[in-house]
C-alpha cells in the first residue's frame with residue numbers, strides 16, 4: 784500500500800511500488816489531468832510536484848511519493864478560483880491543443896512559488912523541460928511572467944506575437 788497526500792487529500796493506493804507515479808495518479812487516484820506525452824522524461828507533460836518540487840511523474844516510482852505531498856494540475860485551483868497562472872494562460876492564449884498545458888501549469892506554479900516575479904529569462908529556464916508542439920512558447924512565457932499582474936493587463940499590448 785502506498786500512502787501520500789494528493790491535492791490535500793490523503794490517499795492509500797494498492798499499487799506495485801515500482802509502478803509509475805503517473806499511472807498511480809491517473810488510474811489509481813483517477814486524476815487524469817496529468818498527461819503522458821513521451822513517457823521517457825523528455826516532454827514534461829506529466830509534471831507534478833512532490834513536496835513542492837517539479838518532477839516527471841513518468842520517471843518516478845510511485846513508492847517515492849510514499850509519505851509525501853503530491854500536487855497535480857487538479858490541485859492548482861482553490862475555493863472555486865483558478866490559480867493566477869491558469870487565469871494568465873486563458874488571458875494570453877497559452878494553451879492550444881492542451882496536452883502540454885497541465886505540465887506547464889504545474890511547473891509554472893513551482894516557479895512562481897519560489898520566485899513570484901520571474902524575468903522572461905528565468906521563466907524560459909524554469910520551463911525548459913516542458914515541450915509544446917503548438918504555441919511557439921511566446922504566449923506561454925507571456926502568461927507565466929504576467930501571471931501575477933492581475934486581470935487588468937492588456938494582453939494584446941503586452942503579448943509578443945507567436946513565432
Ligand code: FES
Pocket residue numbers: 818819820821822823824825826827828829830839840841842
Ligand atoms: S510523459 Fe513524462 S516527460 Fe514526457
Ligand code: FES
Pocket residue numbers: 877878879880881882883884914915916917918
Ligand atoms: S498546446 Fe499543444 S502541445 Fe502545447
